[in-house]
Each structure stands twice: as structure tokens, then as C-alpha cells.
Amino acid sequence: MVPVVDTSHGTRQRLLEAACEAFREEGYQVSIDRIAARAQVARQTLYNHFQSKDELFGEVVRHSVLSVLVTLESGEDLRTTLVAFGEAYRTRLLGPNGISIFRTMAAEAPRFPELAKQFFRQGPQTTRRRLAEYLARAMEAGRLRQDDPDFVAEMLTAMLLDFDRLRGLIDLQTDLLDSSKTARVVDCFLRAFAPEKDAP
Amino acid sequence: MVPVVDTSHGTRQRLLEAACEAFREEGYQVSIDRIAARAQVARQTLYNHFQSKDELFGEVVRHSVLSVLVTLESGEDLRTTLVAFGEAYRTRLLGPNGISIFRTMAAEAPRFPELAKQFFRQGPQTTRRRLAEYLARAMEAGRLRQDDPDFVAEMLTAMLLDFDRLRGLIDLQTDLLDSSKTARVVDCFLRAFAPEKDAP
DNA sequence: AAAAAAGTAGACTGGATAGTCTAAGCGCCA
DNA sequence: TGGCGCTTAGACTATCCAGTCTACTTTTTT
Numbered sequence: 339m340v341p342v343v344d345t346s347h348g349t350r351q352r353l354l355e356a357a358c359e360a361f362r363e364e365g366y367q368v369s370i371d372r373i374a375a376r377a378q379v380a381r382q383t384l385y386n387h388f389q390s391k392d393e394l395f396g397e398v399v400r401h402s403v404l405s406v407l408v409t410l411e412s413g414e415d416l417r418t419t420l421v422a423f424g425e426a427y428r429t430r431l432l433g434p435n436g437i438s439i440f441r442t443m444a445a446e447a448p449r450f451p452e453l454a455k456q457f458f459r460q461g462p463q464t465t466r467r468r469l470a471e472y473l474a475r476a477m478e479a480g481r482l483r484q485d486d487p488d489f490v491a492e493m494l495t496a497m498l499l500d501f502d503r504l505r506g507l508i509d510l511q512t513d514l515l516d517s518s519k520t521a522r523v524v525d526c527f528l529r530a531f532a533p534e535k536d537a538p
Numbered sequence: 539m540v541p542v543v544d545t546s547h548g549t550r551q552r553l554l555e556a557a558c559e560a561f562r563e564e565g566y567q568v569s570i571d572r573i574a575a576r577a578q579v580a581r582q583t584l585y586n587h588f589q590s591k592d593e594l595f596g597e598v599v600r601h602s603v604l605s606v607l608v609t610l611e612s613g614e615d616l617r618t619t620l621v622a623f624g625e626a627y628r629t630r631l632l633g634p635n636g637i638s639i640f641r642t643m644a645a646e647a648p649r650f651p652e653l654a655k656q657f658f659r660q661g662p663q664t665t666r667r668r669l670a671e672y673l674a675r676a677m678e679a680g681r682l683r684q685d686d687p688d689f690v691a692e693m694l695t696a697m698l699l700d701f702d703r704l705r706g707l708i709d710l711q712t713d714l715l716d717s718s719k720t721a722r723v724v725d726c727f728l729r730a731f732a733p734e735k736d737a738p
Numbered sequence: 739a740a741a742a743a744a745g746t747a748g749a750c751t752g753g754a755t756a757g758t759c760t761a762a763g764c765g766c767c768a
Numbered sequence: 769t770g771g772c773g774c775t776t777a778g779a780c781t782a783t784c785c786a787g788t789c790t791a792c793t794t795t796t797t798t
Contacts, residue, residue, distance in 0.1 A: 369785060371786095380745060382789090390787080445565070508658040571756095
């Protein structure tokens with residue numbers, strides 16, 4: 339009889355999903371038994387698919403990083419594009435997922451330095467690079483002041499998140515996703531980086 | 539014989555300092571034995587002074603929060619004041635101390651929600667309030683555009699830290715303290731929040 | 739239908755840890 | 769001197785956990 343949902347990797351997939359949720363909810367310290375139970379699978383089965391807890395953790399992190407990557411779709415209007423990006427960015431990173439991943443990586447970076455660097459490069463670094471490329475084009479087109487695109491991208495992402503992320507990490511609820519905030523931030527950003535009016 | 543350094547609370551103090559360093563270096567999971575050893579004290583002595591590990595942790599956090607509070611000394615010039623504040627802020631919060639505390643609170647907030655809120659109020663919240671009060675005065679004086687001071691303070695602190703804090707959490711070194719960055723950030727900030735030139 | 743592959747339950751090892759308890763040690767003061 | 773309070777080393781309890789092993793059952797393949 340063919341299983342209803344499973345592909346050939348059905349069990350492995352269930353394990354990864356269970357581990358993902360478990361690590362998200364309880365951090366790295368969640369026990370192997372709890373993960374196995376969550377996947378409705380015996381502990382030994384877990385060890386048939388993954389050599390160790392650390393390996394499983396690594397897989398989960400490498401997979402999770404993709405779930406917080408934000409795509410930037412450049413439209414006609416600079417402001418519209420940035421507001422859309424900002425909304426997506428805030429939604430991803432201030433949602434339960436984004437907060438949990440950030441918390442876990444912050445906590446475990448000392449114990450998994452290589453994994454943490456991978457995460458950093460594939461997550462925040464990648465997002466910043468994409469944004470910086472877009473901003474660089476806007477600068478060339480004269481729609482933004484000339485400046486270091488990486489620096490400018492950092493400023494925008496910082497303004498979009500920083501304090502609210504802290505709220506999310508600590509407070510564990512509240513309406514972080516006030517969507518009017520995105521527009522406010524983008525307007526500040528555009529004032530700060532408007533093209534210089536009186537080029538000497 | 540009078541001990542060289544101790545007041546009547548000498549042992550307690552030594553324990554607090556040892557615990558502070560230990561939690562900073564290894565997080566909450568550091569064992570009681572390691573803390574006691576670090577303070578060169580028997581485990582039982584530790585339990586003579588603190589009811590439990592959690593109580594000790596709480597004491598340490600409540601004490602540590604003070605060490606990352608930044609004072610804002612308002613001088614004549616807005617820009618000078620903000621650059622000085624920015625330097626102090628970055629130095630405190632991007633230093634090993636600031637990063638460790640942030641990491642630990644991010645990690646342990648779910649297990650110590652009340653403590654985390656205390657930390658949030660006495661740390662970031664307080665800094666933001668002070669900064670916002672200063673900025674509000676600058677607005678009244680016409681040196682900054684009228685806006686919500688809390689929001690404006692958030693933007694400045696976010697620009698000063700966000701991405702570099704992430705670097706500090708992950709990368710565990712690199713020269714985060716490029717001091718030219720502070721001035722660059724403050725200049726962006728001042729452009730974003732300059733008084734409106736042409737009031738309609 | 740038989741063999742191979744994958745899954746299962748649970749016992750077990752080895753190690754770590756928070757916190758308790760005891761019996762003794764040491765310095766200080768009356 | 770003798771007593772008091774803080775300190776000490778370490779044994780001890782109770783819990784938890786990663787990872788292994790074994791013997792058994794189910795599923796899939798041939």
C-alpha cells in the first residue's frame with residue numbers, strides 16, 4: 339500500500355519539519371526524544387536519518403534560513419518598491435519564525451560558529467546585497483544620493499527592524515506589525531538619502 | 539584579621555562577579571560548580587547566599603543592565619551631542635559585554651519572561667526615553683523637524699547598531715568599532731530629520 | 739513468498755547537573 | 769578557652785539526556 343503523503347523521503351521530511359518546529363519553540367536544548375515524538379517516529383529512526391543532534395540542527399538551520407529571505411521586486415517607483423520590500427521584510431523577520439530563528443542563532447552562535455557564519459552569509463548578508471544592488475541602480479539613475487550602497491542598505495534594514503525585533507525577542511507578543519510604520523520609515527529613509535539638490 | 543578587600547558582603551560580591559563573568563562567557567547553562575570554582579568558593583557557600591541558580595541569574599541580569607546604560611550629555615551643538623552619544627552607545631553595546639548580555643537575554647527570554655521585561659524596560663527603553671526627551675527639546679528649539687520623539691529615537695539607535703550587532707553576535711570579532719561610522723550615521727539622521735525648510 | 743530495507747519499543751551506558759546533607763575546619767569575639 | 773557563624777569538601781539524590789544496542793515488526797522489493 340502506498341502511503342498517503344510520503345515520497346521516498348517521507349520520514350526524513352517529517353523529521354525535519356518536526357525538528358524545525360521543535361527547535362523554533364524550545365531552542366537547541368529540546369531533547370531528541372521530543373523531536374522524535376513530535377514526528378511520531380521512534381528515536382532510532384531519527385538516528386537512521388541523521389548522525390547526531392548537531393547534524394539535524396545544522397540541516398534545520400540551513401533550511402530555515404531560506405524561509406526568511408526576502409525578494410525585492412523592483413517596480414517603476416522607488417518609494418513603492420521600498421515600501422513593498424519593507425513590508426515583506428518586516429513581516430518575515432518580525433513574525434514568529436523570524437524571531438525564533440534570530441533568537442536561536444544568537445544563542446547558539448558560540449557553539450556553532452561555522453553554522454552561524456553560514457547563516458549570516460545566506461540570510462542577512464544576501465538580503466543586504468540584493469537591496470544594495472537595487473539602491474546602487476537607483477543612485478545611478480539619480481533617484482538617490484551617491485553613497486556606499488552597502489551602508490545605505492544597512493541603514494534602511496536597521497530602521498525597519500531594530501527596536502521592534504528587540505520587542506519581539508523580549509515581549510513575546512504585541513502588535514509588532516503596525517503596517518503604517520513601514521511607510522514612515524521609508525519616508526525618513528528617502529529624506530536622508532534624497533539626491534543632493536544643489537550639486538556644486 | 540580583616541580581609542584585604544572584603545566588606546561584610548565580600549563573599550557575596552565575589553560570587554556575583556564570578557557569576558557575571560561566567561554567565562557572560564557561557565550563557566545561562568554554565569554550571570553552578572563552575573561559578574563556584576571561579577569565585578574560589580565551595581558550592582554550598584553559593585547556596586548560602588542565593589536560594590537557587592535562577593535567583594543568582596536574576597541578580598546578575600539586574601546588575602548587568604546598568605552596565606550598558608548610556609548617559610546623554612547635552613552640549614551646545616546638536617550634532618556634537620549626538621555623535622558623542624552615538625560613540626558611547628556603540629562602544630557599550632557592541633563591546634563584549636553588550637553583545638553577551640544581548641545574546642543571553644535573547645536566548646533566555648522565553649524562560650524568564652518577567653526578568654526579560656525588566657531588562658527591556660531598564661535597558662533599551664530607558665535609553666530610548668532619555669534620547670527621546672533630548673530630541674523633543676531639539677524639536678521645540680527648531681533644530682529638528684517635528685515628529686514623534688520616540689519614533690525618531692528608535693530610528694537613530696537602530697541606525698547606530700542593528701547590523702553591527704548582528705555581526706557581533708555571529709562573527710565573534712572583527713573591528714565593529716569603526717568610529718567614523720558614528721558620524722556618518724548621525725549625518726544621515728540629521729538629513730532625515732532636519733527641520734522642514736519650506737513650511738507651507 | 740522470501741529477502742531486504744525501514745521502522746519500533748525499550749533497555750542500557752555514560753555523563754552532566756541542580757540542589758541537599760553531613761561532618762569537619764577556620765577565624766573571630768567574648 | 770570556648771562558642772558562634774561562615775566556609776569547606778565531597779558524598780549523595782534525583783533527574784535528564786545523547787547516543788547505542790537488541791530483538792521484534794512492518795513495509796517494500798524482487
